[in-house]
Amino acid sequence: xxxxxxxxxxxxxxxxxxxxxxxxxxxxxxxxxxxxxxxxxxxxxxxxxxxxxxxxxxxxxxxxxxxxxxxxxxxxxxxxxxxxxxxxxxxxxxxxxxxxxxxxxxxx
Numbered sequence: 001x002x003x004x005x006x007x008x009x010x011x012x013x014x015x016x017x018x019x020x021x022x023x024x025x026x027x028x029x030x031x032x033x034x035x036x037x038x039x040x041x042x043x044x045x046x047x048x049x050x051x052x053x054x055x056x057x058x059x060x061x062x063x064x065x066x067x068x069x070x071x072x073x074x075x076x077x078x079x080x081x082x083x084x085x086x087x088x089x090x091x092x093x094x095x096x097x098x099x100x101x102x103x104x105x106x107x108x
Contacts (some may be wrong), residue, residue: 011030012031013030013034041057
C-alpha cells in the first residue's frame with residue numbers, strides 16, 4: 001500500500017493519483033478512470049456508457065450532464081460570438097490581390 005506522502009503517478013495518463021490512493025496497486029498503478037477504460041469498459045466507445053456501475057461515460061457522471069442553456073454564458077464569449085462585431089468570415093476582398101492592397105491591409 002502506498003504512503004500518503006509520496007506522489008503516485010498514473011501509468012496510463014501520467015497525472016497524479018489523488019483519489020483512491022489506497023487502491024493504486026489494485027488499479028494496476030492507475031487512477032480509477034484510466035483503469036476502468038483499460039480493463040472494464042470493454043468494446044464500448046469511450047463516450048458511450050458501458051454496463052459497469054459508475055461508468056465515467058454515464059450521462060449522470062459527466063460534467064456536461066447539465067442541459068444546454070441552463071448555464072450562464074460567458075459575456076466575453078458572447079461578444080466574440082456575434083457576426084456583427086466581426087463581419088463576415090473569411091473577410092471578403094476584391095480580387096486581384098495587389099501589392100497596394102496588401103500594404104493597405106497591413107496598415108502601411
